Amino acid sequence: MPGKYSVSAIDEPCRRCKAMSVIVVRSEPLCHDCFARYVHTKAIKRLERFRVNFTATPDQQPRILLPLSLGVSSTTLLHVLDLHLKTQKSKTNRTGFVISVLLIDDVVQDPASAERLEKVRHQYPDHDYSSLPLHDVFRLVPDDASIRSLLPLPVDQAKLSTQEQLVSLISSLPSATARADVLSTLRTRLTVEFAKQAECESILWGDSTTRLAEKTLSETAKGRGFSLPWQISDGASPMGINFHYPMRDVLKKELVSYINLAEPELASLVYEPSSGATQASTSSKNTTIDDLMKQYFESVEENFPSIVSNVVRTTGKLAAPASMSLGQCCSLCSMPISDGRFGIHGWGGDQQDGVEPSHAEGSNKLCYGCTRSIPQFGSTPTTT
Amino acid sequence: MAPSPCALCHTNRALILRPKDHSKLCKTCFISVFETEIHHTITMNALFKRGEKIAIGASGGKDSTVLASVLKTLNERYDYGLDLILLSIDEGIKGYRDDSLETVKRNAEQYGMDLTILGYDELYGWTMDQVVEQVGKKGNCTYCGVFRRQALDRGAARLGVKHVVTGHNADDVAETVLMNLLRGDLPRLSRTTSIITSTPSASSDPASNTNIKRSKPLKYAYEKEIVLYAHHKHLDYFSTECIYSPEAFRGSARALIKNLERVRPSAILDVVRSGEDMAKLVPGSDEGCGGACSSNVPIAEEEEGGCGSAAGRTVGGDMENMEKQLAQNDTAADNDLEIEITAKSLQKAKQHNRHDSAAVPLANGKKTKKGVTPRKTNKQVMGQCKICGYLSSQEVCKACVLLEGLNKGRPKNKIEVGYEVQDVQQRDQGADGVADVMQRTSIGGD
Numbered sequence: 001m002p003g004k005y006s007v008s009a010i011d012e013p014c015r016r017c018k019a020m021s022v023i024v025v026r027s028e029p030l031c032h033d034c035f036a037r038y039v040h041t042k043a044i045k046r047l048e049r050f051r052v053n054f055t056a057t058p059d060q061q062p063r064i065l066l067p068l069s070l071g072v073s074s075t076t077l078l079h080v081l082d083l084h085l086k087t088q089k090s091k092t093n094r095t096g097f098v099i100s101v102l103l104i105d106d107v108v109q110d111p112a113s114a115e116r117l118e119k120v121r122h123q124y125p126d127h128d129y130s131s132l133p134l135h136d137v138f139r140l141v142p143d144d145a146s147i148r149s150l151l152p153l154p155v156d157q158a159k160l161s162t163q164e165q166l167v168s169l170i171s172s173l174p175s176a177t178a179r180a181d182v183l184s185t186l187r188t189r190l191t192v193e194f195a196k197q198a199e200c201e202s203i204l205w206g207d208s209t210t211r212l213a214e215k216t217l218s219e220t221a222k223g224r225g226f227s228l229p230w231q232i233s234d235g236a237s238p239m240g241i242n243f244h245y246p247m248r249d250v251l252k253k254e255l256v257s258y259i260n261l262a263e264p265e266l267a268s269l270v271y272e273p274s275s276g277a278t279q280a281s282t283s284s285k286n287t288t289i290d291d292l293m294k295q296y297f298e299s300v301e302e303n304f305p306s307i308v309s310n311v312v313r314t315t316g317k318l319a320a321p322a323s324m325s326l327g328q329c330c331s332l333c334s335m336p337i338s339d340g341r342f343g344i345h346g347w348g349g350d351q352q353d354g355v356e357p358s359h360a361e362g363s364n365k366l367c368y369g370c371t372r373s374i375p376q377f378g379s380t381p382t383t384t
Numbered sequence: 385m386a387p388s389p390c391a392l393c394h395t396n397r398a399l400i401l402r403p404k405d406h407s408k409l410c411k412t413c414f415i416s417v418f419e420t421e422i423h424h425t426i427t428m429n430a431l432f433k434r435g436e437k438i439a440i441g442a443s444g445g446k447d448s449t450v451l452a453s454v455l456k457t458l459n460e461r462y463d464y465g466l467d468l469i470l471l472s473i474d475e476g477i478k479g480y481r482d483d484s485l486e487t488v489k490r491n492a493e494q495y496g497m498d499l500t501i502l503g504y505d506e507l508y509g510w511t512m513d514q515v516v517e518q519v520g521k522k523g524n525c526t527y528c529g530v531f532r533r534q535a536l537d538r539g540a541a542r543l544g545v546k547h548v549v550t551g552h553n554a555d556d557v558a559e560t561v562l563m564n565l566l567r568g569d570l571p572r573l574s575r576t577t578s579i580i581t582s583t584p585s586a587s588s589d590p591a592s593n594t595n596i597k598r599s600k601p602l603k604y605a606y607e608k609e610i611v612l613y614a615h616h617k618h619l620d621y622f623s624t625e626c627i628y629s630p631e632a633f634r635g636s637a638r639a640l641i642k643n644l645e646r647v648r649p650s651a652i653l654d655v656v657r658s659g660e661d662m663a664k665l666v667p668g669s670d671e672g673c674g675g676a677c678s679s680n681v682p683i684a685e686e687e688e689g690g691c692g693s694a695a696g697r698t699v700g701g702d703m704e705n706m707e708k709q710l711a712q713n714d715t716a717a718d719n720d721l722e723i724e725i726t727a728k729s730l731q732k733a734k735q736h737n738r739h740d741s742a743a744v745p746l747a748n749g750k751k752t753k754k755g756v757t758p759r760k761t762n763k764q765v766m767g768q769c770k771i772c773g774y775l776s777s778q779e780v781c782k783a784c785v786l787l788e789g790l791n792k793g794r795p796k797n798k799i800e801v802g803y804e805v806q807d808v809q810q811r812d813q814g815a816d817g818v819a820d821v822m823q824r825t826s827i828g829g830d
Contacts, residue, residue: 026711176650217565221644221651225658229665287647296640304703304711307566316567319666339665346716348660349554349580349604349653368657372650 043080046246050096065195065203070271074206084122099127135166137190146331178373180288185333192239202242210252211337213311218293224369228322330367344371403608439471439545444484447551449621473535474503476511487622502539530782537596550598555607558652561659563637574663
């Protein structure tokens with residue numbers, strides 16, 4: 001079975017160096033070192049942009065932001081980038097970029113997470129580290145009204161702390177899917193905002209191939225198919241900063257193998273409390289669309305790894321419309337909307353004649369997908 | 385628990401939890417809302433013209449029966465001025481078609497519509513039972529799907545009808561969107577979401593069977609609501625899956641859709657919406673107008689399937705085959721064994737040649753023109769099948785290729801099939817075991 005490193009499955013030596021193989025990767029037996037090189041190469045190949053620039057002075061090096069979730073992918077990315085910088089340093093006495101690491105705590109700032117970040121800093125001491133609670137999104141996003149206007153009780157919001165604002169927003173949402181969706185959107189917004197304020201020129205996300213495929217189908221299922229060209233491709237994002245996905249050619253299961261085969265220090269940094277989508281709740285009430293897609297691709301990558309890569313490759317071919325006026329963006333997810341198609345009404349599939357169009361006036365408008373998650377925003381409250 | 389009143393009329397007791405949005409409705413309001421939405425789809429997309437003759441592709445299954453019933457109701461209620469007839473295709477599957485055709489015959493009487501039944505034997509000289517005898521159960525859906533697509537057009541042409549409506553519902557469309565994403569097939573993704581497709585005429589003959597418009601008025605209707613509608617209207621339909629249809633690639637997308645619907649009822653509609661939006665982002669697609677321009681109707685799929693319940697399901701094994709092929713491509717790319725040959729690079733090579741060999745430029749120019757055609761990725765050039773005259777992107781249409789194989793008196797198998805039918809062939813391959821793998825691949829939430 002591909003990606004498994006059980007000894008019984010591998011009789012052949014490493015196909016690249018004839019040493020003893022420890023893992024079969026995409027039907028190729030590899031030894032420990034060649035597998036590590038395989039993962040490194042896949043990631044570094046994506047970072048051409050961040051080669052050592054000999055004409056720049058050391059303080060002119062681009063700063064990149066690495067959002068760390070302490071999951072397998074982002075932790076491995078940090079590990080690989082750290083190695084890469086050390087290699088650059090030893091070869092040229094310079095580095096191509098500097099790293100800021102950001103850890104976001106979901107609802108409350110957890111002392112345990114500060115400890116975990118401290119461990120990471122100890123392991124990779126050459127970088128800058130920060131951690132923020134998610135509710136800082138209400139504090140940091142400059143155009144704060146656009147996010148604050150989504151709060152259920154606009155009257156009281158001035159009195160509420162940012163943490164209370166976040167809690168009240170999340171608890172006003174109709175389903176587990178909506179809560180997960182809004183939380184992840186806010187996490188992205190906060191990450192982008194922090195990156196801008198820290199003067200980073202790019203954000204290097206840890207997403208694996210598998211994760212990007214999940215995201216493709218999950219965003220499709222949440223009605224955000226329109227935003228896919230910006231959601232999974234490398235380059236300028238509509239949020240005014242570059243997005244890169246250096247792990248886009250590595251499968252999640254390969255990253256898991258990498259962690260398991262690496263020095264134990266690396267594995268000890270990983271913290272995935274809800275790891276394994278297979279354990280996801282069986283009750284549909286608590287299951288989210290993201291969970292479903294995670295489960296789905298976990299099983300697909302087992303037998304059909306190339307199909308997973310193909311989903312990502314194909315989606316990357318979707319082209320952003322040329323005539324996109326960037327002024328028209330969703331107030332929540334910031335994705336550009338064409339033709340003012342905000343909200344869930346006014347298209348072929350919205351069939352109730354006489355349904356009131358969105359009440360949202362002014363500059364705050366939600367895209368189709370975000371309206372599904374915050375239905376009460378901009379429309380009359382529903383009974384459900 | 386106190387009975388809740390209907391969310392729409394507020395008088396009757398709510399008996400129905402609407403699958404689409406979980407609103408609580410009474411029977412009358414549900415039926416009226418269901419019909420109104422289809423009316424809305426029809427008017428918003430300007431599907432019909434006054435006085436148009438419409439053939440309803442009728443299988444006797446729930447979708448086409450509900451379609452016929454609703455169209456009859458709306459045609460009378462809103463005075464569309466349509467001439468509605470039923471067109472059934474008899475694939476020649478004993479025990480499945482016999483009974484469902486009886487249903488269609490009863491429907492024709494109940495709705496007072498003319499009915500035409502066309503048999504595969506009549507059109508192709510083969511019934512599906514005979515095909516299965518010849519090729520086995522594996523891959524027979526390819527034959528059925530390819531034959532059916534043409535059969536409806538041929539039947540319509542025979543009746544002088546230019547517009548066929550089919551019972552494809554929102555679940556079918558959503559499923560196809562996810563399936564095409566999984567298969568990485570962007571051109572098809574951009575076509576399957578359009579509500580109207582057509583096989584534009586390649587000949588000037590007005591009786592030609594290649595100028596038939598297709599539309600799906602139930603595109604936004606949930607399968608569950610179609611069943612509810614049929615139930616509450618006491619419609620007479622036949623509910624057995626085709627005895628030959630195997631679980632397949634599409635099954636994986638189908639299971640995903642069912643699970644999505646359970647988690648968020650609007651998800652089916654949301655996938656359809658995403659599909660429509662993505663169609664506009666496919667490079668080189670005709671969908672820039674969102675399918676709204678009537679002059680720019682996407683070309684229908686020649687091989688678009690459609691087995692009543694199994695609606696367009698492709699045959700098992702395609703996922704495994706694709707995996708193998710992709711893996712090989714990746715290996716080739718990794719080893720730099722594969723070089724993309726484009727017209728440009730060839731031209732360059734030729735120019736290079738020219739300098740080396742000092743050949744006459746003119747001669748070279750001719751050579752280039754002759755030998756190299758630029759690679760077309762998205763646009764198919766539609767022509768006519770040289771055997772039957774049906775619209776085809778190849779010299780011989782798929783139905784004729786399949787027929788040729790059948791008529792040779794032996795099953796088509798993967799080694800013998802030529803380049804043209806690669807697409808079909810892909811679906812043919814694969815062991816039955818793959819269907820099981822696919823089953824496991826889908827999410828077990830039941």
